[in-house]
Amino acid sequence: MDGLRGVFAGRVEARPPVWLMRQAGRYLPEYRETRSSARDFLSFCYTPELAIEVTLQPIRRFGFDASIIFSDILVIPDALGQRVRFVEGEGPRLDAIENPEALRALASVLDEEKLQPVYEALRGVRAALPASTSLIGFCGAPWTLATYMIAGQGTPDQAPARLFAYQHRAAFVSLIETLTESCITHLTRQIEAGAEIVQIFDSWAGPLPLAEFEAWCLEPVARITRAIRARFPHVPVIAFPRAVAGSLRGFVERTGVQAISLDTAARLAEARAKLPDSVVTQGNLDPLVLIAGGEALDRAVDDIRAATEGRPHIFNLGHGILPQTPIAHVERMLERVRG
Ligand code: CP3
Numbered sequence: 534m535d536g537l538r539g540v541f542a543g544r545v546e547a548r549p550p551v552w553l554m555r556q557a558g559r560y561l562p563e564y565r566e567t568r569s570s571a572r573d574f575l576s577f578c579y580t581p582e583l584a585i586e587v588t589l590q591p592i593r594r595f596g597f598d599a600s601i602i603f604s605d606i607l608v609i610p611d612a613l614g615q616r617v618r619f620v621e622g623e624g625p626r627l628d629a630i631e632n633p634e635a636l637r638a639l640a641s642v643l644d645e646e647k648l649q650p651v652y653e654a655l656r657g658v659r660a661a662l663p664a665s666t667s668l669i670g671f672c673g674a675p676w677t678l679a680t681y682m683i684a685g686q687g688t689p690d691q692a693p694a695r696l697f698a699y700q701h702r703a704a705f706v707s708l709i710e711t712l713t714e715s716c717i718t719h720l721t722r723q724i725e726a727g728a729e730i731v732q733i734f735d736s737w738a739g740p741l742p743l744a745e746f747e748a749w750c751l752e753p754v755a756r757i758t759r760a761i762r763a764r765f766p767h768v769p770v771i772a773f774p775r776a777v778a779g780s781l782r783g784f785v786e787r788t789g790v791q792a793i794s795l796d797t798a799a800r801l802a803e804a805r806a807k808l809p810d811s812v813v814t815q816g817n818l819d820p821l822v823l824i825a826g827g828e829a830l831d832r833a834v835d836d837i838r839a840a841t842e843g844r845p846h847i848f849n850l851g852h853g854i855l856p857q858t859p860i861a862h863v864e865r866m867l868e869r870v871r872g
């Protein structure tokens with residue numbers, strides 16, 4: 534029973550280790566309580582004592598096998614000097630980057646000083662976690678960060694960033710370059726502060742044509758992975774390229790990641806057939822079936838267990854847990870996974 538560490542050491546246990554993307558969040562009353570004491574979402578992320586507390590809440594309540602540091606992917610644009618805020622009930626808002634001139638106003642190097650509270654929180658979490666619980670650090674992948682930086686908010690099909698990349702290619706290349714270096718720095722500092730696994734979230738990789746996908750998602754994630762593995766050969770990298778173009782196997786081979794987090798629509802049988810057993814899979818329960826609960830939930834859990842049996846797999850969702858999720862359903866899911 535050695536959780537994520539066992540899986541990454543190539544051991545396959547009778548029950549898979551489990552954690553949930555966005556496991557610290559609004560579906561927990563204790564999260565809402567702590568959250569209400571912070572001025573705004575970013576200061577919440579940058580107050581180590583609050584970030585430590587909410588990171589630990591789901592571990593105390595559910596005993597997940599891994600803890601993910603409470604922060605956000607948008608701390609990178611914030612630490613590059615772009616104004617980032619979170620509007621209650623709507624989501625992130627940034628000053629949109631409408632042309633190459635606006636890009637020049639941003640710093641080209643991450644302000645590490647600004648991110649010290651994140652690293653301090655990691656040290657605090659590591660000190661408080663049970664020894665068997667893995668600590669995961671993370672960043673948003675350059676493409677996903679660029680979609681928010683250019684549009685200034687979440688968009689259904691990432692059209693503003695896609696268009697910008699076609700119209701201002703040189704400027705976009707340099708933005709991706711800056712973000713790639715920033716991700717390497719941010720992950721490095723997180724590992725130095727106690728993260729033993731890192732996950733790269735490329736939530737908006739889906740709508741890109743193949744050539745764009747290769748340039749803006751695959752290549753930068755490969756560069757980040759190479760840099761991290763060169764510095765920290767013992768730290769596994771998990772990639773979450775949601776709804777990817779091209780083949781899973783090609784993605785894994787070309788990026789060199791140790792694990793791939795599969796989204797809800799990914800076919801586990803195909804992953805099993807195409808990926809070598811040295812590559813860990815993670816996922817991919819539908820966050821909606823966790824809201825539904827009951828037999829639909831049991832069936833979905835059993836299907837994932839059956840499809841991944843005998844291969845190194847980390848049980849997780851196919852995307853982040855939703856605020857409406859009943860806690861009893863998370864408990865039921867855990868019993869089923871661990872039973
Ligand atoms: O528990 C954890 O998983 C760790 C913390 C974490 C958060 N965001 C906290 C958060 C992680 C890993 C993220 C990643 C993140 N943030 C992604 C990639 C993963 C994904 O879901 O696709 C993205 C795209 C973001 C950007 C972001 N942050 C959005 C779009 C939103 C608003 C949507 C929402 O759920 O409100 C956020 C805010 C945010 N980040 C919340 C949390 C818990 C909710 C804010 C609140 O408490 O009001």
